[in-house]
Amino acid sequence: MAAVAARQQEARDGPGGRGRYKVFLGMAAGVGKTYRMLQEGHAEAAAGRDVVIGYLEPHDRPETSAQARGLELVPRRSVAIRGGAEVAEMDLPGLLERAPEVALIDELAHTNPPGLEHEKRFEDIAEVIAAGIDVFSTVNVQHLESLNDQVAELTGVRVRETVPDSVLAGADEVVLIDLTPEALIGRLRAGKVYPGENVEAALNNFFKIENLAALREVSLRQVAEEVESKRLVLGEVETVGTRSAEERVASEVPKAVGERLLALVRPQASSQRLVRRAWRSAQRLGTDLDVLWVKPPGLLIEGEVERQVTALRQLVSVLGASFLIEEHDDVVAAVARVARERGSTYIMVGESKPPRTPWARLREPLPQRLMRATPGGVDVRIVAHRGAKKEEEK
């Protein structure tokens, strides 16, 4: 929401003195983020803009060093660290004094040694942008705070240096540097990422094909979400009444195609299976899952209900989905409202018990009522209840 507010402010006040911020995001080291950043730096320079390299980490990669040639480099400054050693760090005051139009600053997630202006490089960058300088920067997806746990679980490798997601969300442009896992491993084997003696160790640890495939998926999804959120931001800006031509185009193109699942549960054992089936479908679609229980007003969450609600909450947490409880006496109205709010495109419901009364037999089944009440394009799917007989007998 802070990003939305900031953008609305900008839409109202105009760009002011703030520089633009472009981030090159990659799934892993060696995909070519720095190379691409330098390429774009050259393009800006060729267009007549004043471009400097604020900080570059070539990692002894000859192609990267070659690409940096021809661009002015702001010299690093030496900083004494504990034990009397010295490290070369980005010279923030020097860069601000030089005041170029565009600064290329590598390694967004870097942590500065104690004693410098800021603890983290993304804070240095914020200062540079605030000074009206455009910044191009680079980061790998596992450094994003919200993805750090997920990536650690997928790959078994946890990085210590993280950046808040708001840094990426606040960027004016995020460019995904995509490479297939096979191509990256090919680059690694050719010695284009690490020196020869480190290649085998890298291949045996982090650079496994399954790790890279998972990271690629995470990166692609992250950028897709960024695109979606920016579209939403533009939509909100529009209501302020300051639509630029670019914003009008964005609001007039069709909405991004994205699925979102909503599983409708009740506090009973069979809902566990419904949630699992819904989660599998969400995984296949590569989308998020919301689990909803419409609680009848006045129903106390105690005894067996409490036990089942706790179990559902646990399962939803294990799966990384969202659990919602809505108190309402009309299930259909509550589901329709939640589906609208969450942008659900699929609703999954469990099999209903056979109607026991003549009145219940005359009533339209829940899936049909849901279809009519929810926005157009929302599909309703029924998940069979395994072992229904037994549970109903009890």
Place this chain on the structure above:
Amino acid sequence: MIEHVLVGVALFVGLGGGFLIARSRLRRKSEAATVHRILLPFTGTEISRRALDAALRLARAEGATLMPAYLAAVPKDLPLECAIPAEAAKAMSILEAIEQRAAAQEVAVDSRIERGRTYRHALERLLGDEDFDRVVVSATATGRKGISGDDLVWLLEKAPAEVLILRPAPEDHTVLSARSNGRPTSVAVG
């Protein structure tokens, strides 16, 4: 006179019906209160067929609910309550296979996935959160990955329920396993 008889009959029917409804509700309530639960903890992507069959037999005989519980060990560098999609995917296939067999035998199932720092920790959390009448666990898992001999001793001491540890037997090579790569679950012998 006829009116009095009709009123009497109506009263009788009303009171009798009310009594029957109340009795049936009470019976249902008391049945719900005595529902038994049999815990069947497991780890990894397979479960001893012998342990599952024993748990199903017991559940069927006693009208109990089977609670298969997948124990997931969360690495120390991750928050204990974090999402564990990769582990969950493993658990789902085997839970689905168990539910399939249970449904065929008309046994009610209430599955769980429990996180802990170790399998024992997950078991401890499960025992703290849920009530069971029995725990069925296979000794065949000992010495292999999963629940160890020490864990079984711990379970015997700590579980507030009857613990049934199945003795290793020649047919223990028979396991119920399931693939987790998105294909349908299957019952395999191996």
